[in-house]
Amino acid sequence: MPAFAADNPADNPYEEPRSGRLAAWGNALLAGHTSPDHAATAVAGADDSHRVAGLPGDAEGELHGLTWALGRLRVLGATGLRLALPVSGHPLGLTGPAGFNDAAMVAGEAVLAVGLPIGFVPEVEVYGPAGDQGVRVLWRCSAVNDGPPADVPSLHEAERELADGLRETTLMLTKLDVAGAGPQALRALDQWRRRGHTELLAPGYPPRAVRVLESARQISALLWIALGHGDGAAVSATEMAARREVLAPLGRTARRAKAAAYNALVDERG
Incomplete structure (x- = not known):
C-alpha cells in the first residue's frame, strides 16, 4: 500500500496538481465553457511559461504554447482530458505503456486525452537564485494505450x-x-x-x-x-x-x- 506523501502533488493540500489544472481547464475549453486564452492562462497559474512538445505530427524538438496546443488537441479529435495521480504501487488513472507510466510515476501526475491515444507528463524546471526563482513547465506528449484508466472511481x-x-x-x-x-x-x-x-x-x-x-x-x-x-x-x-x-x-x-x-x-x- 503506497504511503501518503506530503511532497507529492496528489497529496499536498496546498498545491493543486498542474495536471489537474490542465485537465479541468482543458475540459472546460473542449466543452465550450471557456476561451483558449483564458484556459491557457488558468493552466499556467503562477508559472513563468508552459510549453508542449511531442504532439502528433510535430517535428522533433518542436514546441508550442498552451493556447495553440489545446486548440490542436480539439482538431486531432480529443473530446476531453483525464487526470492521473499515480504513486508507487498505485498507478491511478494510467493505461500504459510502461515508459509513459514510469514517467508519470516520477512526476506523480499526468493527463490522458479522451478520444485520442496520447498523454502528457509535466517536466518542471525551477531556475534562478533562492528568493528569486522562476518555474518553466514542459508538457511532454507521448502515445498511451487505449484502455480504461486504472482504479478511478465514479x-x-x-x-x-x-x-x-x-x-x-x-x-x-x-x-x-x-x-x-x-x-x-x-x-x-x-x-x-x-x-x-x-x-x-x-x-x-x-x-x-x-x-x-x-x-x-x-x-x-x-x-x-x-x-x-x-x-x-x-x-x-x-x-x-x-x-x-x-x-x-x-x-x-x-x-x-x-x-x-x-x-x-x-x-x-x-
Missing part, C-alpha cells in the same frame, strides 16, 4: 468513499493523538482552516464534483498535518512508520476522489 463512488473516509480519519487521528501533536501541528491546522478561498475546477463542472474535491483536500490536509507537521504521540521512527501505514488507505481514498472530481466533466458528458 463521482458517486468517490463521494461515498470520502464520507466513510472522513469518519475514519477522525477516529484514526484521535487515536494517534494528532490533536496533542504540539504547537507546530496546531498552527498548521489553523492555517488550513483560515486559508483563502481557492477556485476549484473550472467552468462547467457540476457542484458535486467541487464538493468531492474539497472533501478530498480536507482529508489530505489532515493527513499532511498528521504526517508532516508535528510528531504527536509518535515520537520514534518505528511509531511514525506505523502511523504512515495506518493512514495510507485514507491517502489512497483522497487521491482517487481527486481524480474522479477532475474527470467529472468529461465523464458526465460521456
